[in-house]
Amino acid sequence: xxxxxxxxxxxxxxxxxxxxxxxxxxxxxxxxxxxxxxxxxxxxxxxxxxxxxxxxxxxxxxxxxxxxxxxxxxxxxxxxxxxxxxxxxxxxxxxxxxxxxxxxxxxxxxxxxxxxxxxxxxxxxxxxxxxxxxxxxxxxxxxx
Amino acid sequence: xxxxxxxxxxxxxxxxxxxxxxxxxxxxxxxxxxxxxxxxxxxxxxxxxxxxxxxxxxxxxxxxxxxxxxxxxxxxxxxxxxxxxxxxxxxxxxxxxxxxxxxxxxxxxxxxxxxxxxxxxxxxxxxxxxxxxxxxxxxxxxxxxxxxxxxxxxxxxxxxxxxxxxxxxxxxxxxxxxxxxxxxxxxxxxxxxxxxxxxxxxxxxxxxxxxxxxxxxxxxxxxxxxxxxxxxxxxxxxxxxxxxxxxxxxxxxxxxxxxxxxxxxxxxxxxxxxxxxxxxxxxxxxxxxxxxxxxxxxxxxxxxxxxxxxxxxxxxxxxxxxxxxxxxxxxxxxxxxxxxxxxxxxxxxxxxxxxxxxxxxxxxxxxxxxxxxxxxxxxxxxxxxxxxxxxxxxxxxxxxxxxxxxxxxxxxxxxxxxxxxxxxxxxxxxxxxxxxxxxxxxxxxxxxxxxxxxxxxxxxxxxxxxxxxxxxxxxxxxxxxxxxxxxxxxxxxxxxxxxxxxxxxxxxxxxxxxxxxxxxxxxxxxxxxxxxxxxxxxxxxxxxxxxxxxxxxxxxxxxxxxxxxxxxxxxxxxxxxxxxxxxxxxxxxxxxxxxxxxxxxxxxxxxxxxxxxxxxxxxxxxxxxxxxxxxxxxxxxxxxxxxxxxxxxxxxxxxxxxxxxxxxxxxxxxxxxxxxxxxxxxxxxxxxxxxxxxxxxxxxxxxxxxxxxxxxxxxxxxxxxxxxxxxxxxxxxxxxxxxxxxxxxxxxxxxxxxxxxxxxxxxxxxxxxxxxxxxxxxxxxxxxxx
Numbered sequence: 001x002x003x004x005x006x007x008x009x010x011x012x013x014x015x016x017x018x019x020x021x022x023x024x025x026x027x028x029x030x031x032x033x034x035x036x037x038x039x040x041x042x043x044x045x046x047x048x049x050x051x052x053x054x055x056x057x058x059x060x061x062x063x064x065x066x067x068x069x070x071x072x073x074x075x076x077x078x079x080x081x082x083x084x085x086x087x088x089x090x091x092x093x094x095x096x097x098x099x100x101x102x103x104x105x106x107x108x109x110x111x112x113x114x115x116x117x118x119x120x121x122x123x124x125x126x127x128x129x130x131x132x133x134x135x136x137x138x139x140x141x142x143x144x
Numbered sequence: 145x146x147x148x149x150x151x152x153x154x155x156x157x158x159x160x161x162x163x164x165x166x167x168x169x170x171x172x173x174x175x176x177x178x179x180x181x182x183x184x185x186x187x188x189x190x191x192x193x194x195x196x197x198x199x200x201x202x203x204x205x206x207x208x209x210x211x212x213x214x215x216x217x218x219x220x221x222x223x224x225x226x227x228x229x230x231x232x233x234x235x236x237x238x239x240x241x242x243x244x245x246x247x248x249x250x251x252x253x254x255x256x257x258x259x260x261x262x263x264x265x266x267x268x269x270x271x272x273x274x275x276x277x278x279x280x281x282x283x284x285x286x287x288x289x290x291x292x293x294x295x296x297x298x299x300x301x302x303x304x305x306x307x308x309x310x311x312x313x314x315x316x317x318x319x320x321x322x323x324x325x326x327x328x329x330x331x332x333x334x335x336x337x338x339x340x341x342x343x344x345x346x347x348x349x350x351x352x353x354x355x356x357x358x359x360x361x362x363x364x365x366x367x368x369x370x371x372x373x374x375x376x377x378x379x380x381x382x383x384x385x386x387x388x389x390x391x392x393x394x395x396x397x398x399x400x401x402x403x404x405x406x407x408x409x410x411x412x413x414x415x416x417x418x419x420x421x422x423x424x425x426x427x428x429x430x431x432x433x434x435x436x437x438x439x440x441x442x443x444x445x446x447x448x449x450x451x452x453x454x455x456x457x458x459x460x461x462x463x464x465x466x467x468x469x470x471x472x473x474x475x476x477x478x479x480x481x482x483x484x485x486x487x488x489x490x491x492x493x494x495x496x497x498x499x500x501x502x503x504x505x506x507x508x509x510x511x512x513x514x515x516x517x518x519x520x521x522x523x524x525x526x527x528x529x530x531x532x533x534x535x536x537x538x539x540x541x542x543x544x545x546x547x548x549x550x551x552x553x554x555x556x557x558x559x560x561x562x563x564x565x566x567x568x569x570x571x572x573x574x575x576x577x578x579x580x581x582x583x584x585x586x587x588x589x590x591x592x593x594x595x596x597x598x599x600x601x602x603x604x605x606x607x608x609x610x611x612x613x614x615x616x617x618x619x620x621x622x623x624x625x626x627x628x629x630x631x632x633x634x635x636x637x638x639x640x641x642x643x644x645x646x647x648x649x650x651x652x653x654x655x656x657x658x659x660x661x662x663x664x665x666x667x668x669x670x671x672x673x674x675x676x677x678x679x680x681x682x683x684x685x686x687x688x689x690x691x692x693x694x695x696x697x698x699x700x701x702x703x704x705x706x707x708x709x710x711x712x713x714x715x716x717x718x719x720x721x722x723x724x725x726x727x728x729x730x731x732x733x734x735x736x737x738x739x740x741x742x743x744x745x746x747x748x749x750x751x752x753x754x755x756x757x758x759x760x761x762x763x764x765x766x767x768x769x770x771x772x773x774x775x776x777x778x779x780x781x782x783x784x785x786x787x788x789x790x791x792x793x794x795x796x797x798x799x800x801x802x803x804x805x806x807x808x809x810x811x812x813x814x815x816x817x818x819x820x821x822x823x824x825x826x827x828x829x830x831x832x833x834x835x836x837x838x839x840x841x842x843x844x845x846x847x848x849x850x851x852x853x854x855x856x857x858x859x860x861x862x863x864x865x866x867x868x869x870x871x872x873x874x875x876x877x878x879x880x881x882x883x884x885x886x887x888x889x890x891x892x893x894x895x896x897x898x899x900x901x902x903x904x905x906x907x908x909x910x911x912x913x914x915x916x917x918x919x920x921x922x923x924x925x926x927x928x929x930x
Binding site for chain 1: 261264265267268297298299300301302307310311312313314315317318319322323325
């Protein structure tokens with residue numbers, strides 16, 4: 001009799017301990033990053049929400065391809081950015097001061113992150129691969 | 145134990161393992177090479193594709209320039225470039241023949257693009273090329289206001305057609321570059337994969353080989369252990385000698401010698417081999433061909449054992465580097481062989497050399513003499529009267545006597561001499577370097593030693609010997625001749641009255657040469673049935689006709705013709721052949737007489753007379769022989785008569801006594817006895833009186849002279865009178881003429897025989913003579929006399 005009750009107690013304790021451990025494991029891990037903003041690039045178009053809140057953003061940049069794309073975020077009054085002498089690409093040096101972030105060319109099918117700090121105002125998101133800007137890969141975003 | 149074979153030959157196993165290793169290597173190498181070839185060809189293909197994709201960039205830019213040139217009225221062919229662009233874009237995607245640029249003949253066929261990202265980029269390129277060429281064509285057509293519809297996804301916000309065209313070209317260029325880079329990356333990845341695969345293959349191959357090698361080493365180790373246990377557990381002795389010292393001994397050697405194996409290693413050959421055998425073992429080792437040697441080795445008990453070894457020179461064998469002795473202990477076998485050899489060459493009784501060894505020794509002595517011209521002598525010694533000892537005391541006593549005699553002879557001879565027992569009571573002595581005096585001296589000493597009493601079976605014997613001596617003067621000689629001459633000399637000694645020695649001379653050879661030849665022929669003749677018995681009738685002189693017949697031996701020799709008894713009987717007597725011949729005559733005569741009796745032709749009374757030799761008498765056993773023969777033939781004792789010579793019945797000593805006793809016994813049983821050739825010997829009338837005799841034969845020498853010689857006539861008359869006085873019958877033999885017959889009749893002789901009446905005739909003719917009894921009663925000359 002005595003040994004039986006002892007055993008029951010031990011079993012109860014074990015089950016309780018197991019539950020505690022299990023509940024700890026089930027608890028969702030805290031988010032390491034701030035809210036991500038999805039940016040989708042494809043030939044030859046950039047999809048991004050038209051307006052964003054001012055502040056820090058993590059841009060989840062998904063290149064749908066088929067070719068490589070980059071992403072440059074520039075604070076600009078309008079969508080007419082200065083071009084280089086070739087007349088095909090944006091002169092990045094000229095807009096360097098207004099550049100909020102640059103993501104180097106990436107392979108199609110990948111998603112990369114770009115951290116940007118946006119102030120209220122008008123921003124131009126574009127890809128500066130040869131011909132892509134003029135081919136339609138730019139998008140105006142208003143930050144409030 | 146597993147079910148597999150207990151032992152599989154190492155060679156097969158090793159070969160299998162090595163084969164497996166080679167096959168594995170070949171497999172992996174082939175795989176590697178095939179992969180490399182495929183990868184190389186694919187790399188080459190990819191390089192071509194990348195080059196073509198890159199070329200599209202240049203073509204797109206050239207197209208724009210050409211369009212511009214045409215618009216400025218300059219010479220250019222944008223259409224061709226456009227077709228190149230379009231075709232290349234299609235071929236890159238779907239595969240096919242790549243068009244050359246600027247008359248480049250190097251046309252290549254490529255396969256369709258693979259991999260979805262690359263294909264997507266190439267599709268985009270094709271669309272862009274289509275848009276570019278459409279825009280260019282529209283521009284050339286001067287229709288610049290109308291914006292051509294775009295197939296790709298570009299949304300070009302430029303209104304200037306030239307810039308639009310340049311943007312399109314830039315996009316085309318960009319997508320081409322992108323595609324080229326993607327394909328190059330893919331090729332790089334393939335090469336990396338290939339390298340990885342090759343490395344994996346290499347490692348797998350290495351591991352497989354290591355495994356197999358490990359298996360091989362294991363198998364080798366097991367085999368080695370197996371062979372080692374075979375060698376060590378074998379009773380065979382294995383020794384390996386290097387240049388100077390022992391390099392290996394098997395366990396069996398160590399246990400035989402009684403030392404640890406490592407104690408023996410490094411020892412010289414002298415440690416193992418008997419000093420006398422070392423030289424030839426070493427010389428045997430120096431020979432290239434494997435062969436057998438027998439040598440002696442001392443065992444742990446210090447006893448020399450004979451080993452038979454198979455010697456193999458493996459000094460040039462990298463694995464052995466030595467001379468291998470594979471030996472077996474053959475001590476027992478050799479001992480047995482030596483024993484057998486000794487038995488084959490020695491007399492079992494006396495342990496003296498036997499006839500075969502004597503021959504061998506004599507041959508060797510003659511060979512030496514042929515070189516050195518040294519003299520030698522051969523003595524042939526025959527014991528006198530040994531047979532009597534054997535007969536009277538039994539063979540055991542005879543054997544003991546022979547042993548004693550052999551010992552005595554050995555005392556006399558020198559160690560260098562060879563004394564042999566040739567058989568029976570015959571000994572031979574070979575004396576090297578002995579001259580006549582020396583040989584005679586030895587013979588005398590032998591006789592002296594022999595004359596000293598010998599004690600056998602509680603009795604004392606004094607023996608004598610007849611010795612024949614032959615001398616070889618040195619130089620070449622024939623063994624057979626020497627022995628034959630010694631034999632002749634020995635016979636001469638026996639004939640000369642025994643207990644003496646004779647040195648061989650050539651006169652003797654002439655006398656005895658034929659004797660020895662005849663002996664052999666007599667023996668053969670008896671076997672070949674060359675002998676027959678003839679019968680000469682004996683007639684009664686008082687007219688009663690045939691009263692008996694004398695059985696006479698006849699020899700029809702194929703080589704000599706009909707040989708007279710006078711010629712061969714002495715030889716038969718000298719050689720002992722008289723015994724079987726005498727027995728033959730007795731049997732034939734008795735059989736014949738019984739046959740005549742059964743046929744009813746036999747007159748009554750009739751006596752069949754058979755001659756009995758002195759030798760037969762002295763040999764003993766005559767009475768037993770006669771009884772046996774009579775019994776077998778069914779003849780009554782009274783129908784048989786035995787003729788003995790005077791000399792035979794006067795022999796002194798126990799032999800003579802026994803002979804007379806036998807004759808007396810036969811006489812008591814009814815057998816008739818006659819004294820043959822009466823008057824020629826040294827007869828003693830006293831003995832004659834005591835001796836049981838029925839008839840006396842008057843010798844033919846007296847008959848021949850009875851007519852004309854008064855002395856002969858007187859002797860003949862006396863013999864007849866004597867016979868009658870003793871109550872005996874007298875018979876005249878050799879009656880050849882009527883005068884002789886008349887004389888003998890006048891002397892009152894009872895019977896007569898001779899060719900006046902009849903020659904000795906075969907049994908068949910005797911039958912006829914029985915039938916014409918009157919004719920014999922009145923013989924050929926009888927009619928004339930009447």
